[in-house]
Amino acid sequence: MISRREFLSLAAAFSATAVLPAGSFAANKAKVVVIGGGVGGATFAKYLRRKAPDVDVTIIEQNPIYIRPYGSSEVLTGHVNMSDLEVNYDVLRNQYGIKVAIDRAIGLDADRKIIKTASGTDYAYDRLVVSPGIELNYERVEGYSKELAETKAPSGWIPGSQTSLLRDQIKTMRQGGTMLIVAPPNPYRCPPGPYERGALIAEWMQKHNPTGKVIITDPKDKFTAGNNFLLGWNRLYGYNIPMEFMDDMPDDVVEHSTPGMIDWIPGKDGGTPLTFDAANMSVKTEGGNIKADVINIVPPMKAGKIAQQFGLTNEQGWCPVNRVTFESQKIANVHVLGDASIADAMPKSGFAANTQAKVAAYAIAHLLAGDTPEQSPAFENTCYALAGSDYGFFVSAVYELRDGKISKKEAPGLQDLKATEAQRRLSAVYQQAWMKSFTEDCFA
Amino acid sequence: MKKVMILSALLLSSSAFADERAEIMANNCAGCHGTDGIVENSALISIAGLKADVFIQTMQDFRNNERASTIMRNVALALSDDEIAAMAKYFEALPTGEEK
Ligand SMILES: Cc1cc2nc3c(=O)[nH]c(=O)nc-3n(C[C@H](O)[C@H](O)[C@H](O)COP(=O)(O)OP(=O)(O)OC[C@H]3O[C@@H](n4cnc5c(N)ncnc54)[C@H](O)[C@@H]3O)c2cc1C
Numbered sequence: 001m002i003s004r005r006e007f008l009s010l011a012a013a014f015s016a017t018a019v020l021p022a023g024s025f026a027a028n029k030a031k032v033v034v035i036g037g038g039v040g041g042a043t044f045a046k047y048l049r050r051k052a053p054d055v056d057v058t059i060i061e062q063n064p065i066y067i068r069p070y071g072s073s074e075v076l077t078g079h080v081n082m083s084d085l086e087v088n089y090d091v092l093r094n095q096y097g098i099k100v101a102i103d104r105a106i107g108l109d110a111d112r113k114i115i116k117t118a119s120g121t122d123y124a125y126d127r128l129v130v131s132p133g134i135e136l137n138y139e140r141v142e143g144y145s146k147e148l149a150e151t152k153a154p155s156g157w158i159p160g161s162q163t164s165l166l167r168d169q170i171k172t173m174r175q176g177g178t179m180l181i182v183a184p185p186n187p188y189r190c191p192p193g194p195y196e197r198g199a200l201i202a203e204w205m206q207k208h209n210p211t212g213k214v215i216i217t218d219p220k221d222k223f224t225a226g227n228n229f230l231l232g233w234n235r236l237y238g239y240n241i242p243m244e245f246m247d248d249m250p251d252d253v254v255e256h257s258t259p260g261m262i263d264w265i266p267g268k269d270g271g272t273p274l275t276f277d278a279a280n281m282s283v284k285t286e287g288g289n290i291k292a293d294v295i296n297i298v299p300p301m302k303a304g305k306i307a308q309q310f311g312l313t314n315e316q317g318w319c320p321v322n323r324v325t326f327e328s329q330k331i332a333n334v335h336v337l338g339d340a341s342i343a344d345a346m347p348k349s350g351f352a353a354n355t356q357a358k359v360a361a362y363a364i365a366h367l368l369a370g371d372t373p374e375q376s377p378a379f380e381n382t383c384y385a386l387a388g389s390d391y392g393f394f395v396s397a398v399y400e401l402r403d404g405k406i407s408k409k410e411a412p413g414l415q416d417l418k419a420t421e422a423q424r425r426l427s428a429v430y431q432q433a434w435m436k437s438f439t440e441d442c443f444a
Numbered sequence: 445m446k447k448v449m450i451l452s453a454l455l456l457s458s459s460a461f462a463d464e465r466a467e468i469m470a471n472n473c474a475g476c477h478g479t480d481g482i483v484e485n486s487a488l489i490s491i492a493g494l495k496a497d498v499f500i501q502t503m504q505d506f507r508n509n510e511r512a513s514t515i516m517r518n519v520a521l522a523l524s525d526d527e528i529a530a531m532a533k534y535f536e537a538l539p540t541g542e543e544k
Binding site for chain 2: 046047166327338351354355358361362374376379380382384395396397398409410411412413414415420422423426427429430432433434436437438440441
């Protein structure tokens with residue numbers, strides 16, 4: 001028997017108008033197509049199939065194996081290998097009956113509700129979900145480019161060959177060398193990420209390159225869980241906390257007499273990066289020139305390219321959506337999840353993408369059934385972060401809709417600066433446990 | 445203790461809460477506590493099948509710092525009593541790992 005997909009591609013081959021509208025096929029199954037089998041797309045597909053088993057769900061994902069970004073900085077210190085980041089689609093396919101097409105979405109016909117892919121296949125949908133993650137805008141740092149990121153100064157913010165290149169550069173750096181991390185402007189994927197990366201590398205250097213140094217140069221004056229990081233750096237890497245961050249610090253903060261292994265230059269002190277000089281391996285900032293042996297640039301970012309191509313983005317490059325259904329405010333019947341979407345108070349994190357995906361799955365199940373979704377959904381974010389392998393803390397919040405916007409519910413959102421050593425250790429243990437439990441909730 | 449009893453009483457009257465909202469809120473726990481509240485071979489614990497009064501008491505203890513935690517104090521403080529009660533009811537009804 002010919003499958004619907006084969007039929008569609010055959011039909012497309014004969015005539016551009018031969019594709020049947022989604023609802024009209026024999027079984028009359030509703031069709032949902034998902035672009036991107038990352039955190040948002042995979043979670044969405046799984047939870048939609050659980051909620052509405054008779055909906056036909058197809059994920060279009062360009063890579064046969066997903067390389068998870070969360071936890072990928074741990075590759076840089078050898079704590080995990082690249083292969084530990086790999087996630088396959090077997091359970092989604094075999095247990096949940098989700099079709100996973102390894103293909104790249106390239107075109108949208110929103111009127112006829114059809115997605116076109118690189119292989120020449122057309123996919124008809126009743127509802128389209130787009131969760132393409134981010135696009136890195138390398139060129140927004142003058143002198144930087146994708147090519148230089150792949151060969152000379154990796155970003156590693158979408159994990160892959162840049163991640164292993166960066167790992168090798170750190171490993172072979174001369175003793176006493178400097179690693180420079182260029183932090184991005186808001187908003188960006190994983191707000192604590194650049195600072196956690198710097199801390200993990202400083203910890204690695206304590207063992208393998210004790211005279212080495214990590215510098216983080218930053219266009220921002222503060223960052224997520226900043227006080228927790230600064231305190232951890234003070235305790236672990238001899239960092240001196242600037243006066244303006246000393247307010248709620250515990251008593252054991254010490255003033256170190258020698259410079260520590262880690263330094264952070266905020267925007268107000270000239271940290272804003274201006275140009276990258278590949279030949280001299282240096283970054284010119286507003287405050288001056290920083291020369292380094294290894295340079296890791298996390299460039300400004302936007303919603304994944306396909307969201308931009310489809311016309312789902314605003315002037316800033318992110319996708320405005322309805323906060324109940326995640327339906328695009330630009331194109332009807334198209335929904336945007338995860339990093340690419342504008343979710344107000346929620347950060348661009350995996351945890352956020354995962355809880356948005358579940359809310360959207362339930363909402364779309366209702367829409368396909370012709371009724372009304374729950375109008376007051378709830379979301380959550382929890383990001384455990386590390387200042388060292390045994391030194392953890394977290395950002396966490398529950399969110400609800402207020403005046404049509406996703407807002408944080410009133411509660412403390414960070415680990416107390418006075419947390420005990422046991423609590424910090426436990427946060428580090430949970431950080432590791434979460435990598436597995438979370439991957440299972442998304443992909444298995 | 446008194447608070448717990450008030451919360452338990454809410455269990456009976458939580459029908460004002462659409463079941464689906466409880467389910468949506470419970471889904472937010474799954475990233476750590478597993479899909480349907482079951483997580484295996486983990487430092488994190490399964491919460492499927494937990495008795496509702498135990499769930500409520502535990503959340504109270506997190507809130508009041510009577511039980512040490514990492515994120516759970518903040519989560520418990522962010523949730524209202526009715527939300528906790530609705531989630532307690534939801535998780536109590538889920539089969540545990542052994543029952544599944
Ligand atoms: C160093 C680092 C550490 C992090 N740590 C954490 C953490 O501790 N906790 C946390 O919650 N989050 C963390 N994150 C963030 C988290 O990984 C992302 O927020 C999350 O992956 C976003 O999910 P998404 O679905 O939006 O995008 P992704 O997971 O990136 O998925 C997008 C998918 O779409 C595919 N795709 C794109 N375009 C197309 C196309 N045209 N056709 C087909 N497929 C396409 C891509 O191949 C990809 O598989 C971290 C990120 C980094 C970089």
